[in-house]
Amino acid sequence: MPLDRVGAGRPHTDPEFGVQRDEDSMPQEPARERAQEPAAPRVTDHGGGVHSIEVPIPDNPLGHTLVHLVDTDRGPVLVDTGWDDPDSWDTLAAGLRALGTDVSAVHGVVITHHHPDHHGLSGQVREASGAWIAMHAADAAVVRRTREARPGVWLDYLCAKLAAVGAPEEHLAPLREARTSGRMRTLPGLRAALPDREIVPGDLLPLAGRRLRAIWTPGHTPGHVCLHLEEEHPSGLPGNGRLFSGDHLLPGITPHIGLYEDPDDAVETDPLGDYLDSLERVGRLSVAEVLPAHQHAFTTAGARVRELLSHHEDRLTGLLSLLAVPLTPWELAERMEWNRPWAQIPYGSRTIAVSEAEAHVRRLEKLGKVERVPGGGVVRFRSV
Numbered sequence: 001m002p003l004d005r006v007g008a009g010r011p012h013t014d015p016e017f018g019v020q021r022d023e024d025s026m027p028q029e030p031a032r033e034r035a036q037e038p039a040a041p042r043v044t045d046h047g048g049g050v051h052s053i054e055v056p057i058p059d060n061p062l063g064h065t066l067v068h069l070v071d072t073d074r075g076p077v078l079v080d081t082g083w084d085d086p087d088s089w090d091t092l093a094a095g096l097r098a099l100g101t102d103v104s105a106v107h108g109v110v111i112t113h114h115h116p117d118h119h120g121l122s123g124q125v126r127e128a129s130g131a132w133i134a135m136h137a138a139d140a141a142v143v144r145r146t147r148e149a150r151p152g153v154w155l156d157y158l159c160a161k162l163a164a165v166g167a168p169e170e171h172l173a174p175l176r177e178a179r180t181s182g183r184m185r186t187l188p189g190l191r192a193a194l195p196d197r198e199i200v201p202g203d204l205l206p207l208a209g210r211r212l213r214a215i216w217t218p219g220h221t222p223g224h225v226c227l228h229l230e231e232e233h234p235s236g237l238p239g240n241g242r243l244f245s246g247d248h249l250l251p252g253i254t255p256h257i258g259l260y261e262d263p264d265d266a267v268e269t270d271p272l273g274d275y276l277d278s279l280e281r282v283g284r285l286s287v288a289e290v291l292p293a294h295q296h297a298f299t300t301a302g303a304r305v306r307e308l309l310s311h312h313e314d315r316l317t318g319l320l321s322l323l324a325v326p327l328t329p330w331e332l333a334e335r336m337e338w339n340r341p342w343a344q345i346p347y348g349s350r351t352i353a354v355s356e357a358e359a360h361v362r363r364l365e366k367l368g369k370v371e372r373v374p375g376g377g378v379v380r381f382r383s384v
Helices: 085-100 124-127 137-148 153-166 168-182 271-283 299-322 329-335 346-368
Strands: 043-047 049-056 066-072 077-079 108-110 131-134 195-198 213-215 226-229 243-246 291-292 370-372 381-382
Touching: 043 213, 049 085, 085 195, 085 370, 108 124, 124 131, 131 137, 131 329, 153 168, 153 346, 168 346, 213 271, 213 329, 271 299, 271 346, 291 299, 299 329, 299 346, 346 381
Parallel strands: 077 108, 108 131, 131 195, 243 291
Antiparallel strands: 043 049, 049 066, 066 077, 213 226, 226 243, 370 381
């Protein structure tokens, strides 16, 4: 994934877009056998009956997902589960054993969002334990559509979408060849478990002996939720409890915000606008500590929210300057500032970068600051 400007930290590399390696154009499904026995699980005690387990994400620079365990009066409840991979499963199981419990004892699974590094192992956990799985309705709908999609629908949609925003033929050719030859890798999410409980924004989740409230925070996905643990901090830190923030609020990474409509969606969404509104909502909670799904726990939620809001405001201002001349979203992404020159950005990461450029242009369009240039088969935008 291209990296953003230093001020707001690295953008999130989204594992659902495939292995991010320069030599990969259309990566095939990775081999499932283990190269070696996984290392001992890294488990952190956050106090007050809350722990985290570092569950690895295979072949991805992001490294791992922090799966959190919350003790309840009816047994352990997991916040996210990690990627669907044998080594990841072994690490999760070993981490639970290190905490004096077992996968079979898990009472429930709360999913912050549908991405496979968070939801991937949910089905296996449910099979081993009978645990319920809870997810926001908007992301549950994504899971359902993905499972029901006909083979090739995603690639057809992606090809058409990329062509419409100005992607060159050399970027489209591998996608078209994979579609016609049938050499499509198995996309993450095709086997994802369907949740059996709905997370309703504002409601307390059914955790016996705990007050865990759902905060809807769309942006990274349409149904992303943060989870507010409404309890006094175990170390007495000032603030209103703790927040399981998923990918919404991370200490040193700017989450990827791209367009999230699907092939059958006729509504033009505004993910960046959703994300900025969600950031402000989370900032008003004034939590004592944030427990994110990546990197590490931190206590500066308010400052981090302000930093991210400022970052996106600066980026939108910069894009307005670039759009003084009409540009396609692809041309705009080529001119945006990433962690490396555009020519050095891997194939799959370019698709992610263009989606991010589209989300920023969509926000500017919603604000009435840019307009579409009429005519032509490829969409172009310019500042108003």
